[in-house]
Amino acid sequence: MSSLLGAPVADRPAFDAAVTGLFDMTPQGVRRRGRHVLTLIQYMSSLIERKREVPGQDLLSALVQVEQSGEISRTELINLGLALLMAGYETTAHQLSLAILELLTGDTADGKSVEALVEELLRKTPSTPVSFPRVATEDLVLGGTTVCQGEAVIVSLLHCNHDAEVFCTSGVRTNARRPTHLTFGHGAHRCVGAPLACR
Ligand code: HEM
Numbered sequence: 096m097s098s099l100l101g102a103p104v105a106d107r108p109a110f111d112a113a114v115t116g117l118f119d120m121t122p123q124g125v126r127r128r129g130r131h132v133l134t135l136i137q138y139m140s141s142l143i144e145r146k147r148e149v150p151g152q153d154l155l156s157a158l159v160q161v162e163q164s165g166e167i168s169r170t171e172l173i174n175l176g177l178a179l180l181m182a183g184y185e186t187t188a189h190q191l192s193l194a195i196l197e198l199l200t201g202d203t204a205d206g207k208s209v210e211a212l213v214e215e216l217l218r219k220t221p222s223t224p225v226s227f228p229r230v231a232t233e234d235l236v237l238g239g240t241t242v243c244q245g246e247a248v249i250v251s252l253l254h255c256n257h258d259a260e261v262f263c264t265s266g267v268r269t270n271a272r273r274p275t276h277l278t279f280g281h282g283a284h285r286c287v288g289a290p291l292a293c294r
Pocket of ligand 1: 182187279285291
């Protein structure tokens with residue numbers, strides 16, 4: 096992700112520390128979160144300035160041009176840059192750890208092609224177990240529960256991936272017309288990095 100965005104290799108340790116700190120869920124870590132957010136915003140602002148002065152063949156330089164054309168604001172550019180760097184970092188790192196753990200302890204690998212194995216590991220061990228919240232724009236009934244307009248719903252992707260109506264216990268799809276798994280979410284906000292993450 097750093098290479099794609101054009102972040103220098105030398106910046107990685109500082110960035111790594113700030114992102115790891117941001118996702119530290121201990122009470123101490125949570126108290127320090129504001130500091131890490133500030134560090135990341137300052138980091139992205141300075142990287143944007145560097146790309147403005149010396150553009151490269153990278154995604155952030157291209158986005159800086161979009162900002163200069165007036166299509167997006169500086170705040171949007173900072174948010175986009177950080178979203179891409181962070182969304183593709185923790186998720187992928189944890190997905191690899193979870194997949195390796197499953198390979199070492201489970202029987203998922205038995206007799207599968209690499210493509211089928213990757214899909215099955217993604218299904219069984221999603222590193223992001225829940226979706227972003229969706230807010231109902233009108234009253235609706237979902238699985239027998241009424242969701243009122245304005246209420247938020249978070250979908251458990253982990254549970255969807257184990258839906259007995261779609262998968263039998265061995266993970267083989269019983270309904271081939273359904274998607275293989277929801278590890279990258281669904282709909283308009285499905286993970287934009289999915290083709291990159293499981294290329
Ligand atoms: C195995 C690795 C990854 C997993 C498991 C993962 C998972 C997810 C999930 C579950 C969502 C929310 C989808 C929803 O609510 O419907 C999401 C959104 C997103 N992901 Fe990923 N992701 C991964 C890698 C990446 C990479 C490499 C990038 C960067 C290119 C990325 C960028 C994003 C962005 C920008 C969004 C927000 C999309 C939007 O709101 O429209 N992700 N991801």
